[in-house]
Amino acid sequence: MKVVVAKTAGFCFGVRRAVEKVYEQVKNGCHPIYTYGPIIHNESVVDDLQKKGVHVLQTREELETLTEGTVVIRSHGVEREIYDLISRKHLHLVDATCPYVKKIHKIVERESQKGCEIVIIGNPNHPEVQGIKGWSVTPVTIIETEEEAEKYENLNKNPVCIVSQTTFNYNKFNKLVEIISKKRYDIIVLNTICSATEERQTEAKQISAAADCMIVIGGKQSSNTQKLFEICKKECENTYYIQTLDDLDATSLPSMGCVGITAGASTPNNIIEEVQKKCQI
Numbered sequence: 508m509k510v511v512v513a514k515t516a517g518f519c520f521g522v523r524r525a526v527e528k529v530y531e532q533v534k535n536g537c538h539p540i541y542t543y544g545p546i547i548h549n550e551s552v553v554d555d556l557q558k559k560g561v562h563v564l565q566t567r568e569e570l571e572t573l574t575e576g577t578v579v580i581r582s583h584g585v586e587r588e589i590y591d592l593i594s595r596k597h598l599h600l601v602d603a604t605c606p607y608v609k610k611i612h613k614i615v616e617r618e619s620q621k622g623c624e625i626v627i628i629g630n631p632n633h634p635e636v637q638g639i640k641g642w643s644v645t646p647v648t649i650i651e652t653e654e655e656a657e658k659y660e661n662l663n664k665n666p667v668c669i670v671s672q673t674t675f676n677y678n679k680f681n682k683l684v685e686i687i688s689k690k691r692y693d694i695i696v697l698n699t700i701c702s703a704t705e706e707r708q709t710e711a712k713q714i715s716a717a718a719d720c721m722i723v724i725g726g727k728q729s730s731n732t733q734k735l736f737e738i739c740k741k742e743c744e745n746t747y748y749i750q751t752l753d754d755l756d757a758t759s760l761p762s763m764g765c766v767g768i769t770a771g772a773s774t775p776n777n778i779i780e781e782v783q784k785k786c787q788i
């Protein structure tokens with residue numbers, strides 16, 4: 508059986524950078540150390556950090572109770588208000604926001620200050636989208652579906668600035684922008700989808716189109732892994748979504764043909780390698 512592993516599978520630049528920053532704090536002994544939300548959607552990495560004394564803050568309220576320590580902001584980024592809170596509490600801030608996400612914060616802040624109405628194409632429940640929203644000084648509309656795009660109305664007639672969640676599906680983004688554009692508002696479109704995501708999605712599509720079976724590895728909460736799964740499933744009916752090797756039912760793999768493997772941005776290399784080895788047996 509042939510096994511093809513996507514070259515773009517696994518940690519992207521922003522996630523690798525964020526995880527490294529936390530390990531750096533551990534090495535430098537900057538205790539107590541907290542991450543604002545799990546640093547990545549990967550239990551084994553979060554558990555390892557926990558053993559090394561890194562605590563995960565689940566809510567803003569928990570952050571509010573701190574009186575000392577280091578707070579690491581993860582690659583998804585946060586709303587402006589959280590920076591203000593960390594500073595008011597005199598906590599040590601380590602900002603691991605991915606530079607591509609930071610760029611969106613700056614666009615949203617600048618364009619909203621100019622009076623633009625901000626539209627974010629993305630999942631309203633995703634922390635990255637909530638963070639982006641928190642940099643606008645004007646009301647924000649979040650659009651995820653075609654129905655929402657159809658219903659969208661720019662009531663105040665100000666120019667509309669459209670940005671995207673970095674991990675949003677490229678084709679879906681274009682489709683939603685096309686729907687909004689038909690309304691003939693004054694629109695600025697900034698495609699802020701990260702190229703790492705686009706490349707991973709394109710490669711996953713190519714591999715799954717030629718595979719007899721496709722395995723997508725990543726956390727169940729990871730939106731970029733969910734999107735990869737959707738893309739692969741369209742091309743290859745036999746697509747499986749697993750978090751670790753334990754979830755892989757080797758009996759469901761074909762005995763001949765080609766198995767493709769890809770993984771979301773929060774999947775460490777060792778998990779990808781384990782799955783690859785298992786498929787090769």
Ligand code: F3S
Binds near residue numbers: 519522583702772
């Ligand atoms: Fe950054 Fe792109 Fe990864 S935005 S966190 S490099 S998916």
